[in-house]
Amino acid sequence: MITTDKTVALKTVKLPESFSRISWSLLIIGIILTLLSFAVNPKHASFGLIMTLAFVASVGIGSLFWVGIEYVSSAVWSTALRRPFEFIAGVIPFLIVIAIPLLLKMHTVFEWTRKSLLKTDPALVIKAPYLNEPFFIVRTLVVFGIWWLFYYLIIKNSKLQDTTRDPKLTARNVRLSAAFMPIFGITLTIFSIDWMMSLTPDWFSTVFGVYFFSGAVLAAMAFATLLIVKLNERNLFPVKLTADHYYNLGAFLFAFVNFWAYIGFSQFMLQWYGNLTVETAWYIPRMHGSWAVISIALVLVHFIIPFFALLTKPAKMNPHRLVFMSVWILFAHALDIYWIVMPVYDPGGATFGLSELAFLIASAGIILTVFSYKAKSNNLVPVGDPKLQRGLEFHI
């Protein structure tokens, strides 16, 4: 409530060596597994790589979204926790690296790239001005470019403030973030349409972008919560966070678990009710065979269980519960992406192989490695931010 000029008492902490060792080994194992999976079954591996791209992109851009939201809304409670989000958003520049192998061999995964289909499928003819290879590549580059640009500008100001302590930098970031919000909405929609929806090119859904958004923002929050709570519990965070901070993290997890279910169900209910072939084509493989089991599991894992696990106030403040549920939600998000992507590869039934394993390990490896790398060379809290002191005194 009352702004004070007290300087924040900072502990000097270093992330343990084991953290970066584990991250690096996960990354290397992930890369090896991905390469292996390409050698075994290039088509399966390409779908696996799409999942990796979707997961890493959703967590990365979701984190940048939370950073932006903090600036736009002038949120105070999260100032001390902003850095982990910034670090995780550091995966954004690497997205293009994951995408390049896929861009080079688009025919293996994207059905609409086959010219012969244009003759038999009138829907594809209508979509052709959007769904064509050159435009797809341009869009991907532009989307990743825009994300990288905003990431670069916002993080640069935030870092600069550590030394200059200039409050004007906050104002500049507020303006940048305000510009980023609508652009984020549009680019995230384009990304989700291009890389996930277009796998079933006949399919129409006006809410898919929002669906992907809900999962992305939730996963980003879960990843950051996991790291923040874990570090704070092990006394590795430079400032002491309280149960009130935990409560807010838990409340956001809870809110977006519900939001995901709301959007996911909206899409399902309208398409199920409308019963039009252009819409149900996407759901039919997911409602038969072993995919039906995955669909039901998704509802339980991604909604029902986290809903009750995070419902009460004490649960949202309990560090063990938060860590456990963050990992749980990240797994649920991976399952969600699996459920979006893999039925296209094999509509007959769920598969689990090298590519899926590579997806899980590589995704975790990339994000953790980037985090540990950034955490080494940067302050874990934005020491120059004028809101920091108030953020530490935050009470719900």
Place this chain on the structure above:
Amino acid sequence: MRVLIQHIILVQNMSEIQRIPPSGRRLYGITAIFDNPDKVLSATKAATQEGYKDFDVYSPYPIHGLDNAMKLKPSRIGVVTLVLAMIGVVSILLFTWWTNSVNYPLIIGGKPYFAWPSYIPITFEMAVLFGAVSTVISLIAIWLGLPRNSHPLHDTEFMKKVSSDRFGVCVEATDPKFDEKQTMDFLQRLGGENVELAYYEVHELSLRKAVLDPKFVGAMVIVAVASSGATYFSLNKMLLMRPWSSLNNQFKVLPESRSTFYADGFAMRPPVEGTVARGHMPYIFSGNMPSAEKYMKNPLLPTPRVMEVGQRDFNTYCSPCHGYFGDGDSRLQGQFPSPPSLHSDTLRHAPDGHFYQVMTDGFQNVMPSYARQIPRDERWAIVWYIRALQRAEHAKGSDVK
């Protein structure tokens, strides 16, 4: 709820005590004013330390950390919300299931009777409605102590101050540590200003008086009339203004209206040729008794259940004219030509198809058709029952066992 009941008992007890005290007034507590949130916060901490429990802090806006300072336990109102929300969920699911698949099964949009995905939105809304309304009502009931309609601090100088720019503490007389003199000193020592005694007003002491107070009753009546009037007006008058008419004025033909689309001008179209109504079996022997007798066989077996149905239907539909045993002893007292007995030789030897045909088509313009009243299978069940009646009338020796 427990709090509420305790409260009612308390108020009633007090109305007993009320007759005794000499001053004619009953003490509610001691109030003190503080002029900034920091002061009231430290006063609260001091009061908790001193061991006071029944006291409350008043502030025009929420003060962070006050709950901790007062050592309040976390509110359990969430339990009420959850339980009531779940009751909302279960009851609306039962309701939609019962109405749409049991009581009046109706196929909508080619979906199954229990099309649960389409009930989820209403389920969600009912969860929110039940949860929200019950939370508000229980808050009002527990916290404001319904049906009490006035608080002792209401309409006091103290309340005026703490609801605009001051902060206040009121230590209640029910506190075990309460002592008029000591508590007053204590509050003064903490820096409280205007430390005063607060009393119940007479009408606040008796629950009955409060609820029957003409002013209170009058206000309730006005609220009821005004809200129902507003509802009536908005639903019946304003909605007819049709701010959006797209759903009311659809492009459609009304019954009996003239069509500009079809050349023959009929808006109502006959069904497409060859269409058969759901559950309808075309009857090809209409008006053709010989074929009906020749080609039709009773599809049912004379099971006890079939006999039961046959008896029930015969007694309902046929017995008024044919009598309970088919003797033709009509109960219509000559208002309608009495039919002949069903036990004549011709009818006993007539094939099953004959009876079915009579029921389906009617007979000789005298006996009406029962095809609309009695479903197909039940007509065949009646045939079995008539056979049984005939057998009973002409029993053979071997039937007696």
